[in-house]
Amino acid sequence: MSRLRDKVWVLPVSLLLALMLGLLPLPMVLQPLRPYWLALVLAYWLIEAPERSGLGLAFGCGLLADxxxxxLLGEQSLRLVILAFILQRFRARIRFFPMSQQMLAVGGLLLNDLIVSAVVHVVVGEPTLPWAYWWSPLLGMALWPVIFVLLDAVRFGRRGR
Incomplete structure (x- = not known):
């Protein structure tokens, strides 16, 4: 266990902020590039604080997001629970990956998330997302180091020098 004491309020505030970022309107040109903020923030907490996050939190956040x-009610819950399950299964490895490998792992998880979403939409007969939306995992992957460092700094109260 780390000697650094983390702040308990950061988890709910960061998830709430991620939900709000998903609600922000974007121009139609940028809409396909919107990263899945909730998945990125939840991934951070699943990797760094598994004792405070898990499948239940992923399910609850997914229902709230829906x-x-x-x-579709339950779609994001399913997507986030699958993401949480994979992260919990491979947490011990992913946590100690260098940042470049963590970025690739998170990119793969976000791509998997889009595949699950597409399968759900096909199964229930809903229209699937246009091909332009398949670029969003790349942006999420690129944002991972920023989100990771930012949440780490806020969580432990470190300031830049």
Whole structure:
């Protein structure tokens, strides 16, 4: 266990902020590039604080996201629970990867998330996302180091020098 004491309020505030970022309107040109903020923030907590996050938190955040975003009820819950399960299974390895490998792992998870979403939409007969949306995992992968360092700094109260 780390000697650094983390702040308990950072987890709910960061998840709430991720939900709000998903609600921000974007121009139609940038809409396909919107990263899945909730998955990125949840991935951080699943990797760094597994004792405070897990499948239940992923399910609850997914249900809340479904209600806020107006999608299929349970779709985001399923997507986030799958992401959480994979991260919990491979946490011991991913946690100690260099940042470049963590970026690739998170990119793969975000790509898997889009595949799960597409399968759900096909199964229930909903229209799938256009091909332009398949670029969003790349942006999420590129944002991973920033999100990781930012949440680490806020969580432990470190300041830049």
């Amino acid at each position: 209600l806020l975003y107006g999608g």
